[in-house]
Amino acid sequence: MSSSAMLSEASSWSRALVKISPYTFSAVGIAISIGVSVLGAAWGIYITGSSLIGAAIKEPRITSKNLISVIFCEAVAIYGVIVAIILQTKLESVPQASIYAPESLRAGYAIFASGIIVGFANLVCGLCVGIIGSSCALSDAQNSTLFVKILVIEIFGSALGLFGVIVGIIMSAQASWPSKV
């Protein structure tokens, strides 16, 4: 095959990596996109939720408004699910002979990268929104005029996840496997 001929001078690591099937990379990418996004969402929800529960004992009025923080964290998990569904529609079977063709490798790597982008962007976004949500609940309990202002910070924080989703979708859009000829 032409790829192994090109790389016969290279180190054994690069040869090993190239021999991994692009399907493996794609599958791992899809798993990371949903798994790590949900990790970020869950982490953020528990950080906000524990502070919200404690603060709501003295000030029950904060509960309904501060559920917005939890909703922002949840949105992060939804992004992960959407991108995972989009990525898995990009998976196609190619004939045995072209599994290691450059086109296939490119498609496999594109799906993998897309999964990592979305997964980790959502992880940190979920964390960010969760920590801010916790501080928001505690500040709102003391002084109700602070809620809207801290919400603006949370909105900026949740944009991070959106950036990850946009780039991930663009990456996966050009993941085209070689045609079955």
Next chain:
Amino acid sequence: MYGFEALTFNIHGGYLEAIVRGHRGGLLTAADYNNLCQCENLDDIKMHLSATEYGPYLQNEPSPLHTTTIVEKCTLKLVDDYKHMLCQATEPLSTFLEYITYGHMIDNVVLIVTGTLHERDVQELLEKCHPLGMFDSIATLAVAQNMRELYRLVLVDTPLAPYFSECITSDDLDDMNIEIMRNTLYKAYLEDFYRFCQKLGGATAEIMSDLLAFEADRRAVNITINSIGTELTRDDRRKLYSNFGLLYPYGHEELAVCEDIDQVRAAMEKYPPYQSIFAKLSYGESQMLDKAFYEEEVKRLCLAFEQQFHYAVFFAYMRLREQEIRNLMWISECVAQNQKSRVHDSVVFIF
């Protein structure tokens, strides 16, 4: 890891931190204090307090109120808050919360031993003890004749046992030795607490180091001023100072040789935070020193609430409540004795 506590603190401490911040919102404000200072008698005070968080604790008290009743019921609220937090806490927060009460335990031990020395009844003394510092075998303290017995019979089972190694002697207990015992125990307790906070690391260690260092320095100054003119030798005095804090070790050297208040002032003015405290007092005056120290302490305790995800908020809340109870006691006494002009001498506003 310092700076990343926000990621994992809320697993065990998030709920309790939110609870303690809710309690902090219920501390009396300057407006409440102004209302209380305008009261004519203790029933007025009870009426004003019924609108605050102390209401449920005072509402069942019969009408001829005493100031001690007011203070007792308000302390009961602090004890209830503390017990609620302690039973919800996991390690290491539960150990931290227990450390906060060891100071009261030491005070209770000294109270009972002194009272027994002066032939008071044990039951009466037990009623005067601070509820946060009670432990099971406290009543047996009345039996001990000297410190070795005190340790062997009672204190070896309490958390105070490790603090006793420096002060076990076979001398009989008298007033002077009891004060020295109190200060030695407190010194060992502060150092132990300091080490514990350092081990916890992160924001807790940073904020608690500052608060405990201030406490250690304040005690050093008080020990110095109280032992001017007594038989306490310089070496004994130096042994009572803690081995951490802003004043350690050079400030302690200077304080150990002070013989009057002006020398203490001269020694303290080299340290900027204490120089600003002493600047509020004119020369030769020491009555306002307590109030100046309390004000500085309250300022630092309020600053502890500015950061999230650490344990020092619990310590700060307990201390602020105790300050509030001291304020209430002073106001009640002034009102009961008809000396309202002196009310502002000793009330430290928290907000």
